[in-house]
Amino acid sequence: MIQKLLHEGVEVETSIDGYDAVDFPEITAEKQGHKPPVHTVVVTHFELARMIERVNRRFSSLLRTEMTKLGVEDVGPAQAMVLLAIGDVELSVGELLDRGHYIGSNISYYLKQLADGGYIDRVASQRDKRSARIRLTEKGERLCANLRDAGGAYNRVLARDDDDLRNLEIAFQTLHRLELVWGNAARYGI
Amino acid sequence: MIQKLLHEGVEVETSIDGYDAVDFPEITAEKQGHKPPVHTVVVTHFELARMIERVNRRFSSLLRTEMTKLGVEDVGPAQAMVLLAIGDVELSVGELLDRGHYIGSNISYYLKQLADGGYIDRVASQRDKRSARIRLTEKGERLCANLRDAGGAYNRVLARDDDDLRNLEIAFQTLHRLELVWGNAARYGI
DNA sequence: CCAGTTTACTTCAAAAATTGAAGTAAGTTA
DNA sequence: TAACTTACTTCAATTTTTGAAGTAAACTGG
Numbered sequence: 001m002i003q004k005l006l007h008e009g010v011e012v013e014t015s016i017d018g019y020d021a022v023d024f025p026e027i028t029a030e031k032q033g034h035k036p037p038v039h040t041v042v043v044t045h046f047e048l049a050r051m052i053e054r055v056n057r058r059f060s061s062l063l064r065t066e067m068t069k070l071g072v073e074d075v076g077p078a079q080a081m082v083l084l085a086i087g088d089v090e091l092s093v094g095e096l097l098d099r100g101h102y103i104g105s106n107i108s109y110y111l112k113q114l115a116d117g118g119y120i121d122r123v124a125s126q127r128d129k130r131s132a133r134i135r136l137t138e139k140g141e142r143l144c145a146n147l148r149d150a151g152g153a154y155n156r157v158l159a160r161d162d163d164d165l166r167n168l169e170i171a172f173q174t175l176h177r178l179e180l181v182w183g184n185a186a187r188y189g190i
Numbered sequence: 191m192i193q194k195l196l197h198e199g200v201e202v203e204t205s206i207d208g209y210d211a212v213d214f215p216e217i218t219a220e221k222q223g224h225k226p227p228v229h230t231v232v233v234t235h236f237e238l239a240r241m242i243e244r245v246n247r248r249f250s251s252l253l254r255t256e257m258t259k260l261g262v263e264d265v266g267p268a269q270a271m272v273l274l275a276i277g278d279v280e281l282s283v284g285e286l287l288d289r290g291h292y293i294g295s296n297i298s299y300y301l302k303q304l305a306d307g308g309y310i311d312r313v314a315s316q317r318d319k320r321s322a323r324i325r326l327t328e329k330g331e332r333l334c335a336n337l338r339d340a341g342g343a344y345n346r347v348l349a350r351d352d353d354d355l356r357n358l359e360i361a362f363q364t365l366h367r368l369e370l371v372w373g374n375a376a377r378y379g380i
Numbered sequence: 381c382c383a384g385t386t387t388a389c390t391t392c393a394a395a396a397a398t399t400g401a402a403g404t405a406a407g408t409t410a
Numbered sequence: 411t412a413a414c415t416t417a418c419t420t421c422a423a424t425t426t427t428t429g430a431a432g433t434a435a436a437c438t439g440g
Contacts, residue, residue, distance in 0.1 A: 041359070042349070042355065042359075043355075043358045043359050043361075043362040044341070044345055045341045045344045045345045045348065046274050046337075046338070046341055047362065048358065048361065048362060048365075049246075049249045049271075049274075050271065050274060050275060050289075050290070051362060051365045051366065051369070052242055052245055052246050052249065052365065053246055053249075053271055053290065054290055054291045054369055055242055055365050055368050055369045055372070056239075056242050056243055056246045057290075057291050057292075057427095058291060058368070058369055058372040058373050058376065059239045059242065059243075059368075059372055060427095061376050062372050062375060062376050065376060076395095076396065076397085077396095078396075078397060078398095081239075081240065081243055084236050084239075084240060085240060092417080092418095093417070093418060093419095094416090094417065094418080099240075100240070100243065100244055100247075101244045101247050101248060102247075102398090103398070103399065103400085104417085104418065104419085105398085105399070105400075105401095105418095105419075105420080105421090106397075106398060106399075107418095108418070108419050108420080109397085109398085109419090109420090110397090111419095112419085112420095128406075128407070128416090128417080129405080129406055129407085130404095130405065130406045130407070130416065130417045130418060131406090131416090131417060131418075132417080132418070132419095147236075148236070151234070151235045151236055154235045154371060154372070154375065155234055155235045157371055158235065158367070158368070158371060159232070165232065165233075167360050167363070167364045168233045168238065168364060169231070169232075169233050170357050170360045170361060170364070171233075171238065171360060171361040171364035171365060172233040172237065172238060172241060173357070174357045174358060174360070174361035175238075175241045175242065175245050175361060176241065177348070178245050178248070178249075178348070179241070179244055179245045179248055181344060181347055181348060182245065182248040182249055182252050182344070183248050185252060185344065186248065186251050186252050186255060190343045190344065190347065247398095250398095266424095266425065266426085267425095268425075268426060268427095282388080282389095283388070283389060283390095284387090284388065284389080292427090293427070293428065293429085294388085294389065294390085295389095295390075295391080295392090295427085295428070295429075295430095296426080296427060296428075297389095298389070298390050298391075299390090299391090299426085299427090300426095301390095302390085302391095318387090318388080318435075318436070319434080319435055319436090320387065320388045320389065320433095320434065320435045320436070321387090321388060321389080321435090322388085322389070322390095
C-alpha cells in the first residue's frame with residue numbers, strides 16, 4: 001500500500017526498484033504475532049532516498065518559516081542547520097565538517113555569513129593556529145534556543161508514547177546505517 | 191551514546207534539543223524484555239532533521255558518482271531523483287509535484303532539461319489540454335534501469351534479514367510521519 | 381454564452397546552496 | 411630546513427531553489 005502509493009505500475013512479484021525477488025530473505029514466521037506483521041511491503045533503497053529528500057525539503061521550509069516568524073532575515077535554513085550542528089559545544093571546522101558531511105568550502109562560506117551576522121565566534125586554537133575554534137555567540141545561542149522552543153511542539157506531537165520513541169530511535173539508527181553504507185560506497189565503492 | 195555523538199555538552203537530565211523532561215512519557219516497563227531496550231536515548235526532532243540532511247547529501251553524491259560511472263553528463267542528482275520519481279508510470283506534472291514536494295517552477299525547470307536530454311516525453315492530455323502527461327522515454331527507462339541495477343547491491347547490503355526489513359519499513363513509516371507533521375505545520379501552523 | 385475565476389503549468393530573473401580548483405599559513409617529517 | 415601534509419579560506423563557477431509574472435485551458439455564476 002505504500003508500494004501502491006509510490007510505484008503504481010510496478011509488478012510486485014517480479015522486481016521492485018532494483019531488488020530481484022531472490023534478493024530477499026523469506027518473509028515468514030510472522031504469525032507468532034508478538035508484533036504486528038510490519039513489513040508486508042518491502043522498502044527499497046530508492047524509496048527511502050526519495051522519502052528522505054522529501055522530508056528534508058519539508059524541514060527546510062519549516063525552518064525557513066520559523067526563521068521568518070522570528071524575524072531573522074540573515075540566516076537561511078542551511079545556515080540554521082549549521083548553527084544547530086554546532087550546538088552548545090566549541091569545535092573546529094573539521095569537526096563541523098564531519099558532523100554534516102559538508103564540503104570544506106561550503107562550511108567556510110556559511111561560517112563567514114554566520115560570523116558576519118554575529119551568530120558565531122571563531123578563535124584560532126592556541127595549540128594549532130591553523131585550526132579555528134567555532135562557538136555560538138550569545139546571539140547564536142538565543143536563535144538556537146528559540147528554534148528549540150518552537151521545536152518542542154513537534155517533539156510532543158512526534159513522541160507521544162513509548163512506541164513513538166522506539167520508532168524514532170529505530171528510524172534514527174536505520175538512517176545512520178544508510179549514512180554509513182552510502183558514505184563508504186561513495187569512498188571505496190560498494 | 192548517540193546523544194554523546196551529537197551533543198557532547200548537553201545535560202541529559204534537564205533538556206535535550208527542545209524537550210523538557212516533562213515532555214516525555216515515562217520510559218519504563220522495558221524489563222519484560224521481549225525486545226531489547228532500544229530507546230535508552232531520546233531522539234529529537236532536530237537530531238533526526240540533521241541526520242536526514244546528512245543522509246540526503248550522501249545519497250546525492252552517490253547518485254552523482256553513479257552517473258559519472260554510467261557516463262551520463264547531462265543529468266545531475268536532482269534530475270535523477272525526478273526520473274526515479276516518475277518511475278514507470280505516466281503522470282501529470284501536478285502528480286509529480288506531490289511525489290516530491292517540489293515547487294512548480296522547479297519541476298518545470300527539471301522537466302525541460304530532461305526533455306531536452308531526451309529522457310522524458312511530454313504530451314498534452316486529451317481530456318485537459320492544460321495538463322501535461324509525462325513519461326520516461328526509452329533512454330530515460332534505460333538510465334533508471336541502470337540506476338536500479340547499481341542500487342541492487344545496496345539493497346542486498348541494507349536488507350540482509352527480516353530484522354533489517356522491519357527496521358527499514360519502520361524508518362520509512364516514521365519518515366512519512368515526519369513528512370506529514372512537518373508538512374502540515376508548514377501549511378497550517380502546528 | 382460569456383466575463384471572471386481557478387487550475388495547470390511555464391518562463392524568467394534572482395537568490396541560495398554546492399562544488400572544485402587554487403591559495404595560504406601553520407604544523408610535521410625526513 | 412626543504413618537502414610534505416593539514417586545516418582551513420577564497421573565488422569563480424555550477425547547480426538548485428525560489429518567487430513573481432505570464433499563458434492558456436477549464437470551470438462557474440449570472
